Structure formats: C-alpha cells, structure tokens
Amino acid sequence: MQAGVYDIVVIGGGINGAGIAADAAGRGLKVLLAEQADLASGTSQASSKLIHGGLRYLEHYEFRLVGEALAEREVLLAKAAHIIAPLRFLLPQTPGGRPAWMLRAGLFLYDHLARRRQIPASGSTDLATEPIGTALRPDLGRALYYWDCRVDDARLVVLNAMAAAERGAEILTRTRVVRVAPAPERTWSVGLEGGRMVTARAVVNAAGPWIAEAAGLVDGVPKAHRPRVRLVKGSHIVVRRITPTGDALLLQSGDGRVVFALPFADAFTMIGTTDVPVATAEQGATISEAEIDYLLALANRYFRTPVSRADIRWTFAGVRPLYDDEDADPSKVTRDYRLELQRAPGGAPLLTVLGGKITTYRRLAESALEKLGADFAHAGPAWTASQPLPGGDLPAAGPDGLRAYSAELERRRPGLPGALLGSLARRHGTLADSVLGEARRPADLGLDLGGGLTEREVVYMRQHEWARAPEDVLWRRTKCALAVPATDLPRLMEQTSRFL
Numbered sequence: 001m002q003a004g005v006y007d008i009v010v011i012g013g014g015i016n017g018a019g020i021a022a023d024a025a026g027r028g029l030k031v032l033l034a035e036q037a038d039l040a041s042g043t044s045q046a047s048s049k050l051i052h053g054g055l056r057y058l059e060h061y062e063f064r065l066v067g068e069a070l071a072e073r074e075v076l077l078a079k080a081a082h083i084i085a086p087l088r089f090l091l092p093q094t095p096g097g098r099p100a101w102m103l104r105a106g107l108f109l110y111d112h113l114a115r116r117r118q119i120p121a122s123g124s125t126d127l128a129t130e131p132i133g134t135a136l137r138p139d140l141g142r143a144l145y146y147w148d149c150r151v152d153d154a155r156l157v158v159l160n161a162m163a164a165a166e167r168g169a170e171i172l173t174r175t176r177v178v179r180v181a182p183a184p185e186r187t188w189s190v191g192l193e194g195g196r197m198v199t200a201r202a203v204v205n206a207a208g209p210w211i212a213e214a215a216g217l218v219d220g221v222p223k224a225h226r227p228r229v230r231l232v233k234g235s236h237i238v239v240r241r242i243t244p245t246g247d248a249l250l251l252q253s254g255d256g257r258v259v260f261a262l263p264f265a266d267a268f269t270m271i272g273t274t275d276v277p278v279a280t281a282e283q284g285a286t287i288s289e290a291e292i293d294y295l296l297a298l299a300n301r302y303f304r305t306p307v308s309r310a311d312i313r314w315t316f317a318g319v320r321p322l323y324d325d326e327d328a329d330p331s332k333v334t335r336d337y338r339l340e341l342q343r344a345p346g347g348a349p350l351l352t353v354l355g356g357k358i359t360t361y362r363r364l365a366e367s368a369l370e371k372l373g374a375d376f377a378h379a380g381p382a383w384t385a386s387q388p389l390p391g392g393d394l395p396a397a398g399p400d401g402l403r404a405y406s407a408e409l410e411r412r413r414p415g416l417p418g419a420l421l422g423s424l425a426r427r428h429g430t431l432a433d434s435v436l437g438e439a440r441r442p443a444d445l446g447l448d449l450g451g452g453l454t455e456r457e458v459v460y461m462r463q464h465e466w467a468r469a470p471e472d473v474l475w476r477r478t479k480c481a482l483a484v485p486a487t488d489l490p491r492l493m494e495q496t497s498r499f500l
Helices: 015-026 055-060 063-079 100-112 131-135 153-166 208-215 289-300 358-371 398-412 418-436 455-464 470-477 486-497
Strands: 005-011 031-034 084-092 123-126 142-151 170-172 177-183 187-192 197-205 229-240 248-252 258-264 268-272 312-323 337-343 349-355 448-450
Touching: 005 015, 005 187, 015 031, 015 153, 015 349, 015 358, 031 153, 055 063, 055 100, 063 084, 063 100, 063 142, 063 358, 084 258, 084 398, 100 142, 153 170, 153 358, 153 470, 197 208, 208 229, 208 312, 208 349, 229 289, 258 289, 268 289, 289 312, 337 358, 349 358, 398 418, 418 455, 448 455, 448 486, 455 470, 470 486
Parallel strands: 005 031, 005 197, 031 170, 084 248, 197 349
Antiparallel strands: 084 142, 123 142, 177 187, 187 197, 229 268, 229 312, 248 258, 258 268, 312 349, 337 349
C-alpha cells in the first residue's frame, strides 16, 4: 500500500468511533481517527454510565439486542474491571406499576438470554430488611432485584483510543473533517481542518449526533441516501448521596418510563435519564427545567427525604443518534445499531454507523469490520473479545482483580496515601504504575491540585490520553470537579490548565 494512504479514516471519537479504530488497528489496518473536539465529548460522556442488557427493551421485543448486550457484560467486565463493576439494581414494587408477574417473567429472560459467569442472578427482597430501605418511603414493601454493571463511560472511550494507538492508529482530537471526496483507485480524499489532506480506502462516519452533518461533507453520495437519524436527548441530575449502600434503584414512572438512581463518584447519586426529541445536537447540550422537574418529582415518589433543586450538584445531557424507525414515542425508538454501506462512484466504501448503545460498542465494531471485509481481505481476524483494554490486565477476574492490584500497589508504595492509590487504580488499572513512575511520597507527585488530582496525573493524561483542556480532565477522564466545593472549582480549573 502507498505510504500515507490509510485503510480506514474514522470520523468521530465517541465510543463507536474509538471501538472501530481499535478493532481495525488490531487487525493490521492503517487507521486514522479524527474527532472535532475531545474524545467522548459528545454522547459518550453523557450516558447513564451502565453496561447493561436493557431490561426495559424486553417490553419492545428487542430480544436480539438484549441478548447481545447481556453477553457483552461478561466480555467487557473481563476486559476492563478497573472501570467496570457489577451493580445490583432494586426495583421497588409500586401500585400502578408493572405487575409483579410481568417483572418476574422479564427477569427470568434477563437471567437466561445469555450465559452468566460473574454476574449474579435476579431475585426478590423485603425492603424492610435492606439497608437501602431506610432511604425509601416506608410504604414501599418488597422489591425485585437484578444485576448489571456500572462503567466510567468517558474512560472506556479513552481506553479504546489508547488500544488503537498502541496498534498503530493515528488519533487526532480537535480536528474536524471538512470534506470527503471520491479519489482515484477506489479511494477517498479526506480534508482535515488545518489544510491536511489524506487518502483512505474506506471512510467510517461514526460522528454520533453530528452524523448528518458529516454525511453532508461527502461528495458523490446522493442526498436521498443520507442517514435516517433521530436525535433524542437524555438528561441526568447529580445530587448529594441519597442511599446508604452501593445499590442502584430502578424507578417506575406513571408514564411507563423507568429512571435510574445510581451511586456515583463516591458521595453522590445520579438520577436519569429522560427521552426528549431534539432537532440538533446543540439543542440537546443542556438539561431543561421541565426535565429537572420530571426527575425530581419521580425521585420524590420513592425517597423518604425530599430531593430539591438545592441538592443538585451537577447536571448533564447528551443526544442519542438513534436509527429513525418512525415510532412516535421516543422511548420506544430502537436502541439497536444499524450499519449502512454505500460506495462512491469509483467504488470506495463509506460506512455509516447509526444508533447503538455503549454496552454493544465492541460487537458493533466487529460488525463494522465484517461489513467492510470484502475491501480488506488482508485484515487479520477479530481479536477484541479476549484482549484486555489498557490497564485491564489485572491479577484476577472482575472486582477481585482490582482489589488485589490496589492492595499490591499499597504494599509497593507505602509512602503514598491509600485513597490516592485506590483512585488511580480505579481510573487506570495496572497503568497506575505508569502514572506514578518513580514516585514514592506525595512530594514526588508534583502539585496537589485538590479533589484527588495531582500534577503528575494531569501530565500523564496530556501525554497519553489526549487531554488538552481542564474539562477534559476534571469532567471526563476523572470526576474530580465534583470532589471540591463549587467555590473552589475556578481555582482547580486554572491550576489544571497550567499542566495541559
């Protein structure tokens, strides 16, 4: 192949784009990923932070999607147990909610649609005997429970970008694609912000909520064949920690929707999500007052102590780019992914990624490479199911592996605070040693920025994780901004920016 010619140019640095880049690079293909902002700066940082089968999708008969997602819980837990961990969900039974027989039938399917290894089975419990019951209204008697996994969504994106880079991919952040045009010899000419031009044998449009805009940059594809995408905003609020345990709750709303209340960032509870149609990605960037009212009202139907606006520490919103199946109810629009392959007049492939959920990103990436298989006969086999993500090579499977590594890290570095080492292990896994370098005492870590963040970790994120601005570090690669009082946040952002 010609020097300077890429096999695949990926547009978009969210979970799907990063996952496809990693998969392709690991098969020996030459890959460039271009992201207009920071990695995970769109939808992939604004999820409900879950690796889950999607219990409610069973109501819409999406058995294939749920089965694939359930199987992926086990695969991803084995790949990245430092940022993924099992989480128990309690589903209080309420008058007017889904009947118990329906919920039990759904949970039976949930337990059996895919093989479980590290994920426990579902069951039922009396809330009066559960510590979390002290935070709930006393008239809530029994609850069903099941298990899924929590995930640090933005870090999952970063780890996939790192995996791609380790295998030779070029990762460009803050770099827009400005034009894609057919070129000789069944290739695309791709123009990048700043004037750089590259040649690609295939282009993958994984631009998420900006998928239509990215499609509009492509010459040689009729407008009638542009992607059918539906943008649906999902918003969350983060409040002071409500519950005394690490369990999550699934709250049933009177309109038939369900909302999660999840333990978040040690001292907080995250409540969400909503489903609001929007016309553009920019319209979905912030939560509305109506959404805040909706989430607070639902939470207050369940919690003993009222939650108010004064308790909200942070809000975030993201736009899901769903395949438009023309369902009138945005909650019922499929979360399954769809891959559309088109060709330029000269024959070069353009693959467009529609929909999907963070749980199934790895299988989506495999499917994308299968779709492009005829154009890359020299590519290697699928590989991502069995290989850990960077930092995921822990000494044992699942949470036990993270605990073992954290304990070992404390034994080897007794001069450093255990809480700091634990945080580094949860963010970086076995790469915590690379973050620390030769550090043996706090002074070796440089300036203590606050919120559990040090100069050394910020520099590491700049050098190895493409962090360029304070928000890249404080809100995406970590949630350290939540660990300081709001009045201290400007100082934390200013000090962080010194090392980027």
